[in-house]
Amino acid sequence: MSTDRHQDPKAWFMQARFGMFIHWGVYAIPGRGEWVMYREHIPAKEYAGLADQFNPRHYKPRDWVALAQDAGMRYMVLTARHHDGFCLWDSKTTDFTAPKTAAKRDLLAEYADACHSMGMRMGFYYSLADWRFPGGLYCYPHDPAIDYEPMVAQAHAQIRELLTGYGKVDLLWYDGGHPGGIWRGEEMDAMVRSLQPEIVTNGGPGTPGDFVTHEQNTDGDPRPWEACVTMNDCWGYVPSEKNYKSVMQLIGTLVTCASKGGNLLLNVGPAPEGRIPAAAADRLRSIGKWMRVNGEAIYGSTRTVLRPPSEVGNATQVGNRQFLHIHAWQGSTLAIAWVGNRVTRGRVLATGTEARVEQKGDRVWLHGLPQYAPDPDISVIELEVEGEPRYPELRFHF
Numbered sequence: 001m002s003t004d005r006h007q008d009p010k011a012w013f014m015q016a017r018f019g020m021f022i023h024w025g026v027y028a029i030p031g032r033g034e035w036v037m038y039r040e041h042i043p044a045k046e047y048a049g050l051a052d053q054f055n056p057r058h059y060k061p062r063d064w065v066a067l068a069q070d071a072g073m074r075y076m077v078l079t080a081r082h083h084d085g086f087c088l089w090d091s092k093t094t095d096f097t098a099p100k101t102a103a104k105r106d107l108l109a110e111y112a113d114a115c116h117s118m119g120m121r122m123g124f125y126y127s128l129a130d131w132r133f134p135g136g137l138y139c140y141p142h143d144p145a146i147d148y149e150p151m152v153a154q155a156h157a158q159i160r161e162l163l164t165g166y167g168k169v170d171l172l173w174y175d176g177g178h179p180g181g182i183w184r185g186e187e188m189d190a191m192v193r194s195l196q197p198e199i200v201t202n203g204g205p206g207t208p209g210d211f212v213t214h215e216q217n218t219d220g221d222p223r224p225w226e227a228c229v230t231m232n233d234c235w236g237y238v239p240s241e242k243n244y245k246s247v248m249q250l251i252g253t254l255v256t257c258a259s260k261g262g263n264l265l266l267n268v269g270p271a272p273e274g275r276i277p278a279a280a281a282d283r284l285r286s287i288g289k290w291m292r293v294n295g296e297a298i299y300g301s302t303r304t305v306l307r308p309p310s311e312v313g314n315a316t317q318v319g320n321r322q323f324l325h326i327h328a329w330q331g332s333t334l335a336i337a338w339v340g341n342r343v344t345r346g347r348v349l350a351t352g353t354e355a356r357v358e359q360k361g362d363r364v365w366l367h368g369l370p371q372y373a374p375d376p377d378i379s380v381i382e383l384e385v386e387g388e389p390r391y392p393e394l395r396f397h398f
Contacts, residue, residue, distance in 0.1 A: 010210050012121065013171070013200050014224055015300045016074035017258050018291070020284075021125075021228055021267040022064070023079050023235040026050040026086045028272040034236035037084045037131060044132045051086060051101035059107060059274025061114035067276060068120065071284035072291030074299070075121035077173050077265060078111050080162055085130040089165070093157050096132075112166040123171030124162050128155045128205060129178055142179035152183055159188065163195040170199065173213070177205040202226070213265070218253060220260035227257050228265040231280050237269040244279050247286040248327065248377040252314075254287070255325045255378060258301045259314045286377075294349050294380045297323035305391050306383070308336050313378070322389055323349075324381040329373035334366045334381070340392040341385035348381055350374040355381070362392035 027034045029050050037047045068076055081087045087097040089108035098107045108124070115122035130136045133154075135146035163169055172192060177183060185206035192199060203209025211224040218227045232244045245253075250266065257264040268280045291298065297316050304317030306324070312334075313326040324336070334355075339362050346355035346366040351374045355366035366381065373379050 018073045019075040019265045020068040020073045021265045024270045026054045028237040031239050055102040056274035061111040065114045065118045065120050071288040077123040080124040083127045085132045121170040125173040127176035129176035148182045172201045218256045226263040230267045258298050258316045261303045297380050322383045326379045332371050337363045339364050340390040345384040
């Protein structure tokens with residue numbers, strides 16, 4: 001995979017459209033989700049014992065990167081530290097880290113090295129709040145009786161470590177900025193920008209960032225945006241969780257994000273030993289097979305004026321090319337309307353089949369298509385039109 005690292009810092013993000021989110025830490029050992037400490041009211045001292053068991057002997061981040069590349073993903077974001085405070089790197093601020101407990105390894109360094117050596121854009125997720133501090137419980141309101149400064153100082157120091165010890169960091173993904181108003185956000189953002197001038201962030205506490213993230217929804221946003229979505233119902237590793245979305249659903253989610261000018265950050269939750277579950281890996285490989293045929297309709301795509309019926313599919317645009325993503329194939333003829341340009345070409349990406357174009361005003365028929373869907377998940381038709389794609393000027397009555 002090749003990327004231009006000399007373009008506008010945000011440009012790569014708006015071109016990428018697809019990334020891998022990785023929730024991984026000591027919470028993988030009980031296998032009841034990344035919020036297990038909070039939900040089960042596990043005392044910090046008891047919870048710390050999990051670090052003495054967290055020794056991921058089969059952790060091979062190059063395999064993770066290879067899988068992400070096979071899926072067609074353009075960037076990766078790993079939970080350097082979640083709300084439980086456990087650090088995957090060798091932080092000088094705490095002993096609750098992978099190198100100082102059973103793993104005896106800087107797991108973040110291995111991840112960063114794999115991404116850098118394999119040409120994958122690399123990001124860190126970082127939770128500002130730490131449940132082990134007074135007032136650090138997520139979503140609790142600000143309490144003037146609590147001294148938050150030790151937790152705030154740790155966050156500043158740890159972010160500095162993350163942005164100075166691991167080479168080029170393309171993305172910083174903030175979470176857990178509760179309670180608000182305590183984090184010295186402008187100071188933090190200035191530090192981040194000075195240490196990694198080309199970095200993109202989803203906004204620190206009280207600062208806007210370069211993009212916004214929507215959790216588990218694809219509603220879109222007028223600003224640069226991303227949807228972070230799970231494959232099943234869990235972020236962290238839960239071995240009993242079987243409610244995986246189908247490949248078609250996942251591709252559909254990617255298409256929906258791209259059609260609204262956004263990215264999909266699709267999550268995996270590796271097992272304690274470091275392996276990505278087979279059900280997730282299999283789906284990623286299937287998505288990658290689709291992307292190798294249809295990726296030109298996703299990467300660098302934007303919103304388009306073309307709106308096929310939602311019962312049929314969705315649409316994206318790259319330059320003057322528009323792409324119909326059809327999940328309900330209509331047979332050998334596809335009828336669409338509300339087309340504001342003269343259509344000069346229609347082509348099925350999966351087969352190369354050229355359609356015969358018939359057009360009357362804003363109505364278009366594509367004839368000579370395969371009778372049955374050429375792709376079992378979502379089939380893509382490329383349309384070329386004259387001029388800049390636009391809405392039609394309609395003067396008629398039904």
